[in-house]
Amino acid sequence: MRDVRNALRQRAAVGSKPVVSIEGHRERGMGLLCETEGWHPEPELVWLDSKGDRLSAGPPETHRDFKGFYTVKQHVIVQETDTNRFTCRVQQSRINEKMETNVHLPNDHKKERDELRKERDDLKKDKFNLENHWKQNSRGPLQP
Secondary structure, three states: OHHHHHHHHHHOEOOOOOEEEEEEEEOOEEEEEEEEEEEEOOOEEEEEOOOOOEOOOOOOEEEEOOOOOEEEEEEEEEOOOOOOEEEEEEEEHHHOEEEEEEEEOOOHHHHHHHHHHHHHHHHHHHHHHHHHHHHHHOOOOOOO
16 A cells, blocks of 8 residues: 555656636626646636636646646636636645735726726716706797
8 A cells, every 4th residue: 555655656746837818808807817737636716706606617638748748728718707706726636735926907998987987977067067067057048
């Protein structure tokens, strides 16, 4: 039994830190891809939100090379949040290893929305000011 454990430890390999790629806009949000390679035994990839809660992601794509090392990829589509911070975690509990990569997506849509709201509010103020100015300066119908 001891020889089996030693053999397993000798074959254990900690792979790369996960690499996160932004795939772009998708139908329901923003597509992200997480990749890691060089692991043995096979690791698990987990996507987390800024609170540490698991996100629902697609199935992992796993490849084992001729030396027995694993490469794992996993896609996720995320929705805009207050922080727009997401984490890809790779973990292998049998060898007690875990690594994470965090990604922060620019909040361009929030900025655009806020600018549009400000512009709308400014227009409402201008309209209100013009109406008041007209009321104060109007003397009724012109008389001959």
